[in-house]
Amino acid sequence: MLIDDNKIDLFVNQRIIEKYNPEIDIKTFNNAISAISFFKLLELNINMKPLTVPDVVLLDINMPEMNGFNFFKEFNRLNLIDKSKIDIYMLSSSLCPDDIYRARMETHCSGYITKPLTVSKLENVFNKSVNNVEYEKFKKII
Amino acid sequence: MQDNMLLNSFENHFIVSISDTQGNIVYSNDNFLKLLNKPINQSVGQAQELLKSLLQTKELFCQVWRAILAGEKWRGILFYKGNGNKNHWLDTTISPIKNENGHIVRYVTISNDITNYYCKETHNNTIYCKEKKLIENFTKEVLYINRYGKIINTSENILNNTYNSIVGSNIYDFIHPANHGYIKEQVDKVFDKGKKCKYQSVGLSPKGNQTLYVSKIKPVFNIDNEVIYATLKSKKHRNNSNANNKLKAIETKYSNIFQSINVGILVVANSVGNIIEWNKGAELAFGYSSSEIIGEPLTILMSKKQVDVGVKELLKAKNKLDNNTYDDTIEMLGQRKNGEEFPVEFAMSHWRNGKEKFYCAFMLDISKRKKLEEKLKKTTKDLELFLYRSAHELKAPLTSAEGLLLLLKEEKQSKRVSLLINMLDETLEKGRLLLDDLAFASIISEKRRSITVIDFKSKINTTLETFKGIKNFDAIKFQVQVEQKTDFYFNQELMDSVFQNLIHNAICFSKSKTNNHTPITKIKVKVSEKHVSVIVADNGLGISNEFIDKVFDLYFKANSVNSNGAGLGLYIVKRIVDDFNGHVTVTSKINKGTSFEVILPNLKEGELNND
Known part of the structure; x- marks a missing residue:
């Protein structure tokens, strides 16, 4: 799942992911609110077939209306099963230590990736989610 | 023969009388009788009346008698109101004559009628002359004054008619009105505390001439140690009057400035740190009136929270001053009478007066400056944050472009295109580095x-x-x-x-x-x-x-x-x-x-x- 207000970024990231693994099912949202609505739908009907819980969420920080951190606020209120199985990565062009610190403090945030997204960065992300190794709780991928 | 002629000429010119120790006239010349306008036989034995009329005031009478009883000569000008209301001024010498045992047996009174000469001079400018003498006497003699400044007596008898004008008049009549308040303070001090004091004042004559006097007042005590009167001795300061006038002007200026200036000034004495002077500016700033504050310790002006810090600062400043380094300024949190706190800056200076050291503090209310300083700090911070945020916002499209470029690299491309892409990549990289550096520079202070x-x-x-x-x-x-x-x-x-x-x-x-x-x-x-x-x-x-x-x-x-x-x-x-x-x-x-x-x-x- 990709959440970014910038359509070009969404497009680029989608293409990069496809390049990394064309079989990955990608859902894109151009704002965090619709992403939250999607999760709310999941909450109501967990068994609906076309709606599957995403494994990985790449979340932009700077977005209008609801930014990345506000997304977490809403997300924490949701009553999803297997919430902890969802890996949410912050994806941002900012190297601001403050942002990184805040991301680290979020319980459901698995890591911080700096833009631009590359295949090698994605490999780093999926290595962890595939192996499910908990040795590193927070990944800082630059 | 010669003696005779001399005697004749003497008799013709002077008024001569000889009296016994009782004051009875035993001899008088024609001039004397002429003056009295009485026949010869009546004159003898009428000395009392004459003397009475000559020595009009009791003081003069006593003075003359004191002198001649002591065997000394007395010389002075006497006034006699003769018949027909004709005034006579007599330049008179009274000399005692002693016998071989040293006892006084006779008094010889020789007078010269100087009425014509004397009156001529005085007549032309009576007031001026009188005043001149008055002022002269005022300064020459020691005056006895009471606590209201009234002159009750003078030390020496004054040899002319100014005596009456001085005794009974007030010292303030001779002093420039501008000095009245100050001198009254001095006189009160003498009477209330029994202390000597010295002051400068500007004397005033009716013609408007001003002269600077230096005066000393000393208290005189009775047996019960009460001040009964004071002696006042004044000296003209003619030679230095110019310099002194300047000094006086400076002093007046200083006191005016001190009182009216809006900058708070307080003077603190060294030994105890108490406030000894307080002006309007300080009153406005702190809310204490001078009567409330004088004598209080300086710490009363400090914020209760910061007394320790304030005292430390003060001591530091004081030490600096004691070591003769330049005047120092200290900042502290002041406290008003109503408890309000406000930042304040003191410019400290000091001077010596004898053994005592004084510290003077010029107070500046720096609330406004402090506010501006804080605003400036905040603005700087905002600006840094703005720069930082801007750098990041600008980076977002750059990274997007880099992403696109990555994709573009994967596409099939001609050599020329790939060359361009590489150049574009380099450009973007530079831009990104620049923005990173900029963002970094903007948060150095934070780091x-x-x-x-x-x-x-x-x-x-x-x-x-x-x-x-x-x-x-x-x-x-x-x-x-x-x-x-x-x-x-x-x-x-x-x-x-x-x-x-x-x-x-x-x-x-x-x-x-x-x-x-x-x-x-x-x-x-x-x-x-x-x-x-x-x-x-x-x-x-x-x-x-x-x-x-x-x-x-x-x-x-x-x-x-x-x-x-x-x-x-x-x-x-x-x-x-x-x-x-x-x-x-x-x-x-x-x-x-x-x-x-x-x-x-x-x-x-x-x-x-x-x-």
């Missing part, structure tokens, strides 16, 4: 908060690590030397930045390797208790003198070919150094190389500044 131990060796190695692959890097021989005995505390990121920028600079401006030339970059770190000195020296291109002053300027680039940076690197180094009160120096010779030395403080715990 000072997290301070940890710096490991210089590993720091330099990792820094060098990041430069691998850069043009010229492999050719350069790095000589690293670290002298470190104590731990050095600093912000990691800032230290990284210093090394990165200095070393990057050295790499960029190195000369390429030839048979005769091996590019060398020396990195020397020396750590002491208080400082670290970092020297990065290369043997590269060097900087010409005309640019050397500008290397730390924002966006300055000495050489567009070699410089890959944005002109921010050394600016950042400078910013860091300035922020921590360090030093940075650069020396360079064209074609010989450049050397940078950075000195930064060791930020051990507790040595951090808060601002």
Whole structure:
């Protein structure tokens, strides 16, 4: 799942992911609110077939209306099963230590990736989610 | 014969009378009788009346008698109101005549009628003459005054008619009205406290002439130690009057300024630190009236929270003043009468008066300035944040473009297109670096908060690590030397930045390797208790003198070919150094190389500044 207000970024990231693994099912949202609505739908009907819980969420920080951190606020209120199985990565062009610190403090945030997204960065992300190794709780991928 | 003629002439000119010790006239000449306008036989034995009429006042009478009884001559001018209301002025000498045993047997009174001469002079300008004498006598004699300034007597009898004008008049009549209040204070002091005092005053004559007097007042006590009257002695200050007038003018000016100026001034005596003077400005600022505050300790003006700090500051300032260093200013939190607190600045100065030392404090209300300072601080912070945020916002589209470029690289492309793409990539990279640096520069002040131990060796190695692959890097021989005995505390990121920028600079401006030339970059770190000195020296291109002053300027680039940076690197180094009160120096010779030395403080715990 990709959440970014910038359509070009969404497009680029989608293409990069496809390049990394064309079989990955990608859902894109151009704002965090619709992403939250999607999760709310999941909450109501967990068994609906076309709606599957995403494994990985790449979340932009700077977005209008609801930014990345506000997304977490809403997300924490949701009553999803297997919430902890969802890996949410912050994806941002900012190297601001403050942002990184805040991301680290979020319980459901698995890591911080700096833009631009590359295949090698994605490999780093999926290595962890595939192996499910908990040795590193927070990944800082630059 | 001669004696006879002499006697005749004497008898014709003077009024002569001889009386016995009882005052009875035993001899008188014709002139005497003429004056009295009485027949000869009546004159003898009428001395009492004559004397009475001559010695009109009791004081004069006593004085004359005291003198002649003591066997001394008395000379003075007597006034006699003769028949027909004709006034006579007599220049009179009374001399006692003693017998062979030394006893006084006769008094010879010789008078000269000077009425014509005397009146002529006085007649022309009676008032002036009278006043002149009056003033003269006022200053010449010792006056006895009561507490209201009334002159009750004079020490010597005054030889003319001014006596009456002086006794019974008031000292204030002779003094310029401007001085009245001050002199009244002095007189009160004499009477209330029994102390001597000395003052200066401007005397006033009816014609408007002003003369400066120096006067002394001494109290006179009775047996019960009560002040019954005071003696006042005045002296003219004719010679110095000009200087004294100036002095007086200065004093008046000073006291006027002191009282009316809006700047608060308080004078504090050394020994106890109590306030001894207080003006309107201080009253306005603190709300205490002078009667409330005088005698109180200075600490009453300080904020209760900061008394300790305030006192410390004061003592520091006082010591500075005592050591004769220049006047000092201190800032503290003041407290008004109503409990309000406000920042205040005191400009302290001091002077000596005899043994006592005085401290004077000029108070400035700096509430406004403080507010502005705070506003400025906030604005600076906002501006830094704005810059930081802007840099990040600008980076977002750049990273998007980089992403697109990555995708583009994957597409099939002609050679020309791939060349363009590579150039575009480079441009974007530069832009991103610039924005990173900019963002970094904007938060240097923020970074000072997290301070940890710096490991210089590993720091330099990792820094060098990041430069691998850069043009010229492999050719350069790095000589690293670290002298470190104590731990050095600093912000990691800032230290990284210093090394990165200095070393990057050295790499960029190195000369390429030839048979005769091996590019060398020396990195020397020396750590002491208080400082670290970092020297990065290369043997590269060097900087010409005309640019050397500008290397730390924002966006300055000495050489567009070699410089890959944005002109921010050394600016950042400078910013860091300035922020921590360090030093940075650069020396360079064209074609010989450049050397940078950075000195930064060791930020051990507790040595951090808060601002």
